[in-house]
Amino acid sequence: MNLVEQVKNAGVVGAGGAGFPTHVKLSSKVEWMLANGAECEPLLHKDRELMLHFPAEIIQGLQLAAQSVQATKAVFGIKSKNKAAIESLEKNRKDFAFEIKEFGDYYPAGDEYELVYGITGRLIPPAGIPLQIGVVVNNIETLYNIYQASQGIPVTHKFLTITGLVKEPMTVRVPVGSLISDVLKVAGGSTISQFAIMESGLLMGKFVKDLQKPVTKTTGGLIVLPADHPLIQRYTKPPAMMDRIGHSACDQCSYCTELCPRYLLGYQVQPHLVMRSLGFSVMGPELWNKYALLCCGCGLCTLFSCPELLYPREACERGIENLRAIGKGKWEGSTEVKVHPMKDSRRIPLKHLMQKLGVTQYDSHAAFSDVKFEPDQVQIPLKQHIGNAAKPIVNTGDKVKFGQLIADVPDDKLGAKIHASIAGQIREITEQFIIIERA
Ligand code: SF4
Ligand code: SF4
Numbered sequence: 001m002n003l004v005e006q007v008k009n010a011g012v013v014g015a016g017g018a019g020f021p022t023h024v025k026l027s028s029k030v031e032w033m034l035a036n037g038a039e040c041e042p043l044l045h046k047d048r049e050l051m052l053h054f055p056a057e058i059i060q061g062l063q064l065a066a067q068s069v070q071a072t073k074a075v076f077g078i079k080s081k082n083k084a085a086i087e088s089l090e091k092n093r094k095d096f097a098f099e100i101k102e103f104g105d106y107y108p109a110g111d112e113y114e115l116v117y118g119i120t121g122r123l124i125p126p127a128g129i130p131l132q133i134g135v136v137v138n139n140i141e142t143l144y145n146i147y148q149a150s151q152g153i154p155v156t157h158k159f160l161t162i163t164g165l166v167k168e169p170m171t172v173r174v175p176v177g178s179l180i181s182d183v184l185k186v187a188g189g190s191t192i193s194q195f196a197i198m199e200s201g202l203l204m205g206k207f208v209k210d211l212q213k214p215v216t217k218t219t220g221g222l223i224v225l226p227a228d229h230p231l232i233q234r235y236t237k238p239p240a241m242m243d244r245i246g247h248s249a250c251d252q253c254s255y256c257t258e259l260c261p262r263y264l265l266g267y268q269v270q271p272h273l274v275m276r277s278l279g280f281s282v283m284g285p286e287l288w289n290k291y292a293l294l295c296c297g298c299g300l301c302t303l304f305s306c307p308e309l310l311y312p313r314e315a316c317e318r319g320i321e322n323l324r325a326i327g328k329g330k331w332e333g334s335t336e337v338k339v340h341p342m343k344d345s346r347r348i349p350l351k352h353l354m355q356k357l358g359v360t361q362y363d364s365h366a367a368f369s370d371v372k373f374e375p376d377q378v379q380i381p382l383k384q385h386i387g388n389a390a391k392p393i394v395n396t397g398d399k400v401k402f403g404q405l406i407a408d409v410p411d412d413k414l415g416a417k418i419h420a421s422i423a424g425q426i427r428e429i430t431e432q433f434i435i436i437e438r439a
Contacts, residue, residue: 031073036115037077164222184222204299205223246310250308256301381433390409401420
C-alpha cells in the first residue's frame with residue numbers, strides 16, 4: 001500500500017484548522033513540501049510542544065510526504081523564539097536534508113499564504129491554493145499523523161492546548177469526540193465559576209456556546225477566559241448590532257485595510273470598503289462586498305486595527321455570504337498580486353496583539369503532559385473535514401474496537417474516514433454523530 005492509501009485509510013485531515021483531507025494533497029506532484037510550525041494564535045503552544053516531544057515522528061512524516069509528492073525541497077517554517085523546538089528537530093535530522101526557515105513573532109505568521117511567500121517567495125494566486133504554484137503545506141500535527149498512518153495507525157486522538165484560567169495549563173492528547181466539559185477537567189477545571197471558552201484560538205477560533213460540544217480532528221486548543229472578558233463580549237455581540245454600530249461609527253479611516261495581512265501581501269482585500277456596504281448601499285452592497293472575497297478571516301482588523309472597535313472581519317464574512325447567495329461568490333477580479341512596499345514594517349508583533357486583546361496575563365508555557373484521558377463516552381462528528389460527511393458503517397448496539405473504522409466516504413467523493421477513538425458499544429447514531437460508550 002502506498003502512502004496516499006495509508007493516509008486515506010487512516011482518515012488524516014489537516015489538523016491545523018481547515019481539515020482538508022491529506023491524501024488528496026499527497027496525490028500531487030510539487031517542488032516544495034512545507035511544514036507549518038509557525039503557530040501564531042496567542043496562548044496556543046500545541047505545535048511547539050509536538051516538535052519538542054515527537055521530533056522523529058514529525059520529521060519522518062515530512063520525509064514521507066515529500067517523497068510522495070516528489071518534492072525536491074522540504075522546509076519547516078518555525079518562529080525563531082521556539083529555539084528548543086528548532087534544536088529538537090536539528091538533533092533528529094539524521095540523513096534527511098530538510099531546511100528550517102525561521103520567522104519573527106508576529107501574527108499571522110502561520111497563515112498559509114504568508115508562510116508560502118515567506119519560504120518560497122511565491123504568491124498563491126487570488127482565491128487559489130499552494131498546489132497551483134508547486135507547493136504543499138502540512139501542519140506539524142498532520143505530519144505526525146502521516147507518520148502514524150504509515151505505521152497503520154488511524155487518527156483517533158487530537159493534541160490540544162488547554163490554557164487560560166484553568167488550574168494546570170497544559171498540552172494534551174485526547175480521544176476525538178471527547179466533550180469539552182470533560183477535557184477541561186484534565187487541566188483541573190476552571191479556576192473561576194463564571195467562565196467562557198474560545199476554541200482553537202482567540203482570533204480565528206470560535207466562542208464555545210455549548211460545553212457538550214466534542215473535540216474534533218481540527219480542534220487546536222481551549223482557552224478559558226472570564227465570562228465578562230471584553231473579547232468574549234465582542235464575540236457574543238449579535239450580528240445585527242455589529243452592523244448597526246458599523247453603519248453609524250465607521251469613519252472610513254481605513255486602518256483596517258492598511259494593516260490587513262492579505263492586503264499587504266498584495267491581494268484585493270479592503271475591509272474599509274466592505275464596511276461601506278453597511279450604509280452606502282444605493283448602488284447595491286455587492287459593489288463593496290467584492291473586496292471581502294479574498295479575506296482569510298484572520299480577525300486582525302476587528303480585534304487589533306480598528307480604533308472604533310468595529311467589526312470589519314464580520315462585515316467581510318457576511319459580505320462573502322451575501323455574494324454567495326446571489327451566485328457571485330467567486331473571485332473574478334485581477335489575478336495580479338504585488339506585495340505592498342510597507343508589508344514588513346506593518347507586521348503586528350504577537351506581544352502587542354496580546355496586550356490589545358487583554359490576554360497577556362493568561363499566557364503560560366502549557367507544556368505537553370502525557371496524561372491518559374479516557375472518557376466514558378465520545379461523540380464523534382461525521383463531518384470533521386472539508387468535503388462530504390462520512391456515512392456510518394456500524395449500527396446502534398454494535399461493539400467496536402479502538403481504532404475500528406466506523407464511518408466511511410465513497411472513493412469518488414472528497415472526505416475522510418472516521419475511526420472509533422475508544423473501545424465500546426455504539427449507543428446512538430444521528431445524522432451528525434456516532435456516540436460510543438466505553439465498554
Ligand atoms: S478601521 Fe474601523 S473605523 Fe476605520 S475604516 Fe476600518 S472599520 Fe471603519
Ligand atoms: S479578517 Fe480583516 S485583517 Fe484579516 S484578512 Fe480579513 S479583512 Fe484582512
